[in-house]
Amino acid sequence: MEEALRLSYEEDTVIAEIGGEIDHHRAVSVRSQIDEALFKRMPKTLIIDIGRVDFMDSSGLGLIMGRLAKAKEIGASLMLRNPSARVMRMLKMAGLDRIIQTTKT
C-alpha cells in the first residue's frame, strides 16, 4: 500500500507529501499528523504535495481548507504542490483555486 503521508522539513518549511487515497477515513490521521508537525515546527510555509494522490473526494478539499486555516493561525502560508487536473477541477468547484497557491515540480 502507498505510504499515506511523508513529512519532511526544510528551514522554515514543513513539507507534507500525501500518497494513495484521501477520503474521510484516511483524512483523519493525515490531518492530525500535519497539524502536529505544524504546531511543533511553527514554519513560515506549509507545502502539501499531492502529486502521489490517486484518489481524492471532498474530504481532501476539507483537509486542504482546514490546513489553510491552521497555517493562518500561526502566520504561515500554504502551498499546494503538484495537484492533478482532477484535483484542480475540484478546487475550482469550491473556489479554492482563487485562494490557494499551487505549484508544480
Next chain:
Amino acid sequence: MPKKALNEIRCTFLSRSENEALARSIISGFLLPLDPTVDELADIRCAISEAVTNCIVHGYRGTVGTIVLDAKSFDDRSVRITVTDRGCGIENVARARMPLFTTCPDEDRCGMGFSIMESFSDRLSVTSAPGKGTRITLTRKLASPLKGST
C-alpha cells in the same frame, strides 16, 4: 423501446469509515465490464465515495448502522446507483445541497459533497425523511466504448 437491465448488484455494509474504500472498490468492479473511460470511472467512484461518506458522517453520526449500495446497468449504457441509509435523515434537502453548506465545519468538512455528486453524475436525486434515513440516487450514461476518450 424501453431500456433493458443488463446487470444488478446489492451490497450491504456497516457505516464504518474504512468501508468508504470498499464501496469504491465494489462500484469499480461493477463498472469495469462496461468499459468506462478513465474519467467516467473516476467520477462515479468519487460520487459514490461522497454518498457513502454522507451516510457515515451525517446519517449515522456517532453510531453504526447499515448502508445499502444498489447498482444497475442498462443496455443504453446508463447506470443507476443508489446509496441508502436508515440514519437521522436530512431536514432540509435543498439547503444541504447548496455548495459549501456543512453542519460540521469543525471537522474539516467543506460542504462540497452534494455539489461533487451533482457534477459527476447526469442526474442526482435525494430523498430523505428526518429520523428515517436518506436515499441518494445518481444516474450516469457512459460513452460508447468506440467513441470514448481517455
